Amino acid sequence: MSRTPLVLAAGIFYPGGEHITGWRAAGSEPHAYLDLDYYTRFAQTAEAGRFATLFLADELYVWDRFRSGIDHGVNVRLEPFTLLSALSQVTSRIGLAATVSTTYNEPYHVARKLASLDHISGGRAAWNLVTSASDEEARNFGRDAHLEHGLRYRRGAEFVDVVNGLWDGWEDDAFLFDKESGHYADRAKLHVLDHRGDHFAVRGPLSIPRPVQGHPPLFQAGASEAGRELAGRTADAVFTLGGGSLDASQSLYDDYKRRAVAAGRGADDLKVLPWFSPIIGDTQSDAEERFRALAALTPDRVQIDLLSHYLGADLGERDLDEPFTFEFDLDGFNQSKSGYQSIAALLAQRPYTIRELAWEVLRRRFTVGTPDTLAAHLVERYEKGAADGFILMAPTLPDTLVRFVDDIVPRLTDAGVYPREYAGDTLRDNLGLARPAGRNAA
Ligand SMILES: Cc1cc2nc3c(=O)[nH]c(=O)nc-3n(C[C@H](O)[C@H](O)[C@H](O)COP(=O)(O)O)c2cc1C
Structure with a gap:
């Protein structure tokens, strides 16, 4: 089987880019950070560059632990599902990935929202599972302190299981819409989940049919032992911290692949996408x-x-x-x-x-270079088994994404590692991932 071509994801952490004070850069547009038009341009630029997916980072608090978090760089942003729903109507191919905290959500809500986004986008929804990281988040949800690290990953694992179970509750062809007989759905094709575990009790069924993609792809970025373990068993792609040496990236790549195989999956079922935050210059000294x-x-x-x-x-x-x-x-x-x-x-x-x-x-968050050196870096990492693709976290927006699409994407295509067209209509198609049959499929 030939290898899936290099995959690109376009992430937004701060609306103005990855750099905390990127909002002050010459080309930034901080007054537009609540405008749909701003994100539409972002999504359409990434789609013109055949990015497999967008990814919206999210946190459930304002970083006011220190004074500078309000004075100089505030983490306020639009809620991901709301924004992605709007973007699904002004794009046609690119994936739409929302960050979801499994610590401060319930699986039923999340399964339903993702299924809805998947249906209205024609199979382009995805989620980035996070377990959240701070006490500030806990205080917005009735707790004084954040759940202990191991506990929140165990809750995350059960969360994924429940969400998948809810999606699989309806078989793909459970809905009949048979006007003649009056049968809306086929009772034999409904499997009530009846989940009772350590963290959740969820009966089901889910109030929406099985998603177009079966299971919208699951992304993760947990890099601790517990995070890697969960990713190996359940994730379709992981975002890793790039930036290290080729050797270090190769061994991290191998570690995730090994965990996927140990969990009974194929190495290619888990895509490894290192973080890439480029500072692009005309020459090295300009960069x-x-x-x-x-x-x-x-x-x-x-x-x-x-x-x-x-x-x-x-x-x-x-x-x-x-x-x-x-x-x-x-x-x-x-x-x-x-x-x-x-x-x-x-x-x-x-x-x-x-x-x-x-x-x-x-x-160390940034890679500084010219379009030639940056493209060569990406090609080398892909070809030498250190990456299946990359998550572009542009330090400043919109300029870095525009320049990446204009000057780096064509170099990747010319190198023969990046697709000239989208492979298919759904995000799973464009990630080179099969559609899961579902645990109750006949
Ligand atoms: C590319 C990337 C994107 C991330 N996005 C988010 C995010 O949106 N929200 C969040 O709470 N954590 C985010 N994280 C953090 C991870 O999900 C995870 O919480 C962090 O790596 C710590 O996990 P660990 O305790 O397993 O080391 C991101 C990490 C990376 C590398």
Whole structure:
């Protein structure tokens, strides 16, 4: 079987791009962040570049733990299902992926919303499963503190099982609409779920027919041991943190594939899509200059507060230019474990001051280059078994996406790794994934 061509996903974290203060960049349009027109241009540009899917990141709180989260970069945004429903009507091929927290949702609601989006988009819905990461989110849902890491992943696993079970409750041809006989649905093709587990009790049936794609694709980005385990068993694609060496990316890729196979699936059933956040310049020095100009828009305060957030400790009172030491406690840490671990790994390599560390944590998110070097980087990672594709997290919008589609996509196509046309009508088709038959299929 030939390999699925390189897959691209276009993500939005902050409406203005991946960079927290990208909203200050020359071409950004912060006044348009609540306009459908702004996102329509984004979606249509990505569709012109044959991206398999859009992806809307989401969090269920405002980052006000530190002052700079309100003063300089607020994580306010439109609710993903509402926005994607609107975008489904102004696009025709691109996938529509909504971020869903399995900690602060109920599976019945989520199964129903995804099935609805899948039906009105003709089979283009997807979800990005997150377990959420902060106490601030817990406080918006009747709790003082976030669920413990292992517990929230176990809840996430059961959540996926219930959602899939609800979707499979109706067989694909359960609805008859037979005016002559008066039969709307075939009772024999309905299988009531009757789920009773540790976290959920859900009878079913779901109040909407089985989705066009059977199961809208499931994306995940959990990178801790528990996160990888869940992805290996259940995800159709994982977003990984790219940016490391080729070797490191290959072993991460192999790790996810191994987990999929260990769970009884095919290695190709789980696509690995590293994060790619390019700073694109006409020459390498132009690109470096663009990065410096973008970084100069980020007040020190924001960088330090972000580092404080990732470490779950307020570093604001410490001396920013003294060598930095920190007692890491991975077991006791309850936010993103993989992000925490990666900062510990940096500090294990050499000493950093807080200022240097904050800068490094910001810098390593981005790949700086020209269209030639950036395209060559993507082709190499794809060809050498480090990626099945990439999630483009453009540092600034709309300019980076436009430039990527104009200058990098044609280079990928010319290299023979990227499709000239969409492979099919549904997102599953364009990800090279088969449609699941359903657990109750005859
Ligand atoms: C590309 C990408 C997108 C992500 N999007 C979100 C998001 O929208 N919302 C969220 O709460 N977490 C998001 N995350 C974080 C992960 O879902 C996950 O919570 C994080 O990696 C920590 O997981 P861990 O505890 O398993 O390490 C994203 C991560 C990556 C790499």
